[in-house]
Amino acid sequence: MMQSTRPPGSARRSPFNKENREVPMDKKRKIGRDIFGVRVMSEPRIRVRQAFSAINLRQEVSQNNDRDPSVTPGRLPSRTCEDCTPTMLTKDEIEALLNMKMKGKNKFDFKGKSEQMMDYIKKLRSCIRGLQAAEAIFAAQKAQLQAQLLEDKREHKQAEELFKNKQSELEQQLTELRQMCDMLENRLQQSEDEKEVLLSSHEQDMLDLQAAHKEIGRLVELSEAYQKDLESATQQVASLQDINKRLQEYNTSLQTYNSKLQTDAATSAETVSKLQKEKSVIMETLSSLRGNQAALQEQLNLAKASVLEAARERNSLIVEEEKVRAELQRTLDTMNQRAEELEALAAENARYKECTGKSVKELEMLNVKTAALEVNYASQAEEIMSLRSQLEASNLKLQASENMLMQYKNEGVEKKSVIEELRRKLAESELRVNEGELLRRKLHNTILELKGNIRVFCRVRPLLPDDDGYNMGEVSVLQYPNSTELIGRGIELVQFQGQKHAFTFDRVFGPEVKQEDVFEEISQLIQSALDGYKVCIFAYGQTGSGKTHTMLGNPDNDDQKGVIPRSLEQIFKASQSLNDQGWRFQMQASMLEIYNETIRDLLAPNKTDATVKQFSVKHDNNGNTNVSDLTVVEVTKWKEVSLLLQRAAQSRAVGKTAMNEQSSRSHCVFTLRISGLNESTEQEVHGVLNLIDLAGSERLSRSGSSGDRLKETQAINKSLSSLGDVIVAIANKEQHVPYRNSKLTYLLQPCLGGNSKTLMFVNISPDSKSVSETLCSLRFAAKVNACEIGVPRRNTQSRLSYC
Numbered sequence: 001m002m003q004s005t006r007p008p009g010s011a012r013r014s015p016f017n018k019e020n021r022e023v024p025m026d027k028k029r030k031i032g033r034d035i036f037g038v039r040v041m042s043e044p045r046i047r048v049r050q051a052f053s054a055i056n057l058r059q060e061v062s063q064n065n066d067r068d069p070s071v072t073p074g075r076l077p078s079r080t081c082e083d084c085t086p087t088m089l090t091k092d093e094i095e096a097l098l099n100m101k102m103k104g105k106n107k108f109d110f111k112g113k114s115e116q117m118m119d120y121i122k123k124l125r126s127c128i129r130g131l132q133a134a135e136a137i138f139a140a141q142k143a144q145l146q147a148q149l150l151e152d153k154r155e156h157k158q159a160e161e162l163f164k165n166k167q168s169e170l171e172q173q174l175t176e177l178r179q180m181c182d183m184l185e186n187r188l189q190q191s192e193d194e195k196e197v198l199l200s201s202h203e204q205d206m207l208d209l210q211a212a213h214k215e216i217g218r219l220v221e222l223s224e225a226y227q228k229d230l231e232s233a234t235q236q237v238a239s240l241q242d243i244n245k246r247l248q249e250y251n252t253s254l255q256t257y258n259s260k261l262q263t264d265a266a267t268s269a270e271t272v273s274k275l276q277k278e279k280s281v282i283m284e285t286l287s288s289l290r291g292n293q294a295a296l297q298e299q300l301n302l303a304k305a306s307v308l309e310a311a312r313e314r315n316s317l318i319v320e321e322e323k324v325r326a327e328l329q330r331t332l333d334t335m336n337q338r339a340e341e342l343e344a345l346a347a348e349n350a351r352y353k354e355c356t357g358k359s360v361k362e363l364e365m366l367n368v369k370t371a372a373l374e375v376n377y378a379s380q381a382e383e384i385m386s387l388r389s390q391l392e393a394s395n396l397k398l399q400a401s402e403n404m405l406m407q408y409k410n411e412g413v414e415k416k417s418v419i420e421e422l423r424r425k426l427a428e429s430e431l432r433v434n435e436g437e438l439l440r441r442k443l444h445n446t447i448l449e450l451k452g453n454i455r456v457f458c459r460v461r462p463l464l465p466d467d468d469g470y471n472m473g474e475v476s477v478l479q480y481p482n483s484t485e486l487i488g489r490g491i492e493l494v495q496f497q498g499q500k501h502a503f504t505f506d507r508v509f510g511p512e513v514k515q516e517d518v519f520e521e522i523s524q525l526i527q528s529a530l531d532g533y534k535v536c537i538f539a540y541g542q543t544g545s546g547k548t549h550t551m552l553g554n555p556d557n558d559d560q561k562g563v564i565p566r567s568l569e570q571i572f573k574a575s576q577s578l579n580d581q582g583w584r585f586q587m588q589a590s591m592l593e594i595y596n597e598t599i600r601d602l603l604a605p606n607k608t609d610a611t612v613k614q615f616s617v618k619h620d621n622n623g624n625t626n627v628s629d630l631t632v633v634e635v636t637k638w639k640e641v642s643l644l645l646q647r648a649a650q651s652r653a654v655g656k657t658a659m660n661e662q663s664s665r666s667h668c669v670f671t672l673r674i675s676g677l678n679e680s681t682e683q684e685v686h687g688v689l690n691l692i693d694l695a696g697s698e699r700l701s702r703s704g705s706s707g708d709r710l711k712e713t714q715a716i717n718k719s720l721s722s723l724g725d726v727i728v729a730i731a732n733k734e735q736h737v738p739y740r741n742s743k744l745t746y747l748l749q750p751c752l753g754g755n756s757k758t759l760m761f762v763n764i765s766p767d768s769k770s771v772s773e774t775l776c777s778l779r780f781a782a783k784v785n786a787c788e789i790g791v792p793r794r795n796t797q798s799r800l801s802y803c
């Protein structure tokens with residue numbers, strides 16, 4: 001708002017406030033008309049009255065006295081009684097006065113003209129005086145008006161200033177208003193936009209509302225239907241409650257049955273051992289039967305050979321007989337011919353005899369001929385006789401060989417029936433062996449399940465030359481309780497202050513236990529891989545505690561070889577023995593290491609491939625693990641695997657730590673996939689054997705790590721602690737198990753997650769320097785031992801089911 005600059009108390013005069021506009025009384029003028037009818041501001045009334053008082057007086061006089069017909073009423077009389085009296089005339093009257101012509105009675109009436117002239121002069125004088133008076137008034141009026149003009153100008157200036165102030169004030173207000181207007185326009189635009197959005201959303205809402213109405217209608221229908229369903233459900237609930245009651249009863253009966261089964265399980269364990277014995281008896285019988293079968297087979301082969309020999313002989317005899325018969329036939333034919341000739345000769349002779357007239361010479365010749373023919377005949381008869389005897393002899397021979405053949409045939413039939421009988425017996429015993437094998441597997445699995453599917457074996461390595469007290473025979477920090485229930489299962493760690501930590505595992509192997517004995521304990525588990533299970537064995541422990549010795553050992557030394565070579569030898573051997581039962585196996589081996597959280601292919605033909613390729617781990621729904629691009633090698637015998645292990649050993653990340661000359665700085669995973677097909681039963685099995693040598697767990701301070709070694713150690717510790725987290729989560733039955741926290745745990749997910757038979761070796765050192773590491777390892781192993789993972793599934797199927 002603009003502030004008035006006027007002094008306080010003075011009336012505000014604003015051009016916009018006409019009502020308040022005041023004019024001071026001294027400046028008040030009357031607006032009137034001048035003598036020329038021009039509109040002028042009148043001077044104060046008093047002075048005007050003085051100027052016109054004479055004129056007014058004359059007017060009054062002229063009205064009262066004679067009236068001049070030339071003068072119009074209200075106008076100054078053109079004739080005055082006194083010369084000094086000013087006459088006020090209008091412009092037209094003055095014009096008329098000036099144009100007035102002196103008229104006489106005639107052209108020479110100078111007197112009359114002069115009188116008129118006098119009169120005219122008087123009028124002119126009076127008019128001049130009037131004009132002078134008017135001029136004086138005008139001058140006064142002009143001065144007054146000029147003063148007033150000055151006053152007005154001043155006022156106008158003031159008003160102008162005021163107006164300017166007001167204008168700037170207004171302009172400011174206007175800019176403000178414009179800004180406000182812009183702002184409001186923006187707001188309006190925004191509101192318009194919002195309005196549009198709201199309108200469209202409103203339309204959408206309307207549509208939704210309509211849809212909702214429809215939905216409500218549908219829901220109402222549904223609710224009615226549900227109401228009906230509810231009623232029927234209530235009835236069902238009642239019947240289900242009834243069923244539930246019955247099920248509860250059934251459950252109680254099942255519980256009793258269960259407890260009975262548990263007692264049965266105990267007896268089953270006994271049956272297993274009995275069956276094992278029975279199996280060995282059967283196996284012995286089977287081998288003796290197999291021996292018998294071989295002898296009989298030999299006899300049969302001999303019989304078959306002699307039968308073949310006899311048949312061959314018989315055939316040659318038949319051929320010979322046919323030859324003899326043909327010869328005989330030919331001789332008989334010749335004989336008949338000769339007989340016919342003889343008869344013809346005899347007839348001719350008779351005719352000659354009859355004909356006496358024939359010459360003696362001819363007769364003699366005929367006699368000679370006859371004699372020769374007779375000789376010939378006799379010799380032929382002899383020949384026939386000998387041929388006949390030969391034929392008889394061959395017939396006899398043939399008969400004999402036919403008899404022999406019959407005898408052989410009979411013997412062959414007898415032997416065949418014996419062989420059939422033996423085969424039947426063999427099949428029976430094989431069936432029993434198979435059944436026994438099946439029962440063994442079943443019972444073995446039951447035992448494993450009862451033991452828990454993740455089992456922990458603890459192995460203590462012997463003191464090594466570098467260990468404390470190697471030569472001094474110090475009391476070890478590890479003790480083995482000898483109470484019956486803890487023998488071979490309990491271990492106690494004694495700390496410096498004499499504090500004891502007791503642990504129990506599925507098995508505890510002391511330092512004196514040999515590789516062979518360790519393997520004996522796990523051979524059944526290895527067998528499970530051939531039965532179609534996923535088996536996972538891993539070794540955990542501090543650096544230098546004997547993990548590699550347990551898992552690999554020295555593969556070329558019979559006493560020193562570890563779990564991996566022994567397992568593969570067993571698998572190949574068992575797969576071959578299962579060949580007799582119709583099983584055909586295929587094995588594929590792969591080896592990888594996890595080094596600094598990166599997977600490396602240890603069997604890659606090209607060494608750069610082993611490290612450059614990005615290997616990713618994937619699990620399918622059946623719990624099968626697949627590592628992309630990993631080299632997989634088909635193996636058929638241990639020798640091939642041995643070569644692969646040598647190839648892998650060259651690629652492994654091995655570094656020297658302060659604690660172990662040849663320390664494994666990575667987790668090494670050996671995997672054998674086993675696929676078996678029984679052609680006679682059309683059964684398939686798919687087992688997996690994972691054998692893992694974990695990198696050594698160690699504290700940074702102890703391992704003397706720095707630089708790359710430090711990085712390795714940190715990666716190893718991170719993955720092992722992830723393994724611990726996973727195991728704790730499983731043990732606590734947590735909903736989320738953090739398998740993905742490390743490559744190792746993600747790779748082992750199916751083994752740890754319940755679809756596998758898992759065994760952990762916790763390797764510990766008896767060295768007193770390693771007590772705290774040993775305690776950590778034992779605590780970790782105890783946690784693993786407390787884990788209950790799910791029931792492993794055997795991956796087996798019948799091929800027929802595909803048909």
Ligand SMILES: Nc1ncnc2c1ncn2[C@@H]1O[C@H](COP(=O)(O)OP(=O)(O)OP(=O)(O)O)[C@@H](O)[C@H]1O
Pocket residue numbers: 460461462464511541542543544545546547548549550660662663664665694695696697763
């Ligand atoms: N049971 C055992 N009997 C005899 N010697 C053993 C036994 N266990 C381990 N050793 C010896 O101890 C040393 C260290 O063992 P090994 O290399 O197996 O340890 P590790 O736990 O695999 O170590 P890292 O984690 O550093 O690889 C080796 O010389 C090994 O021969």
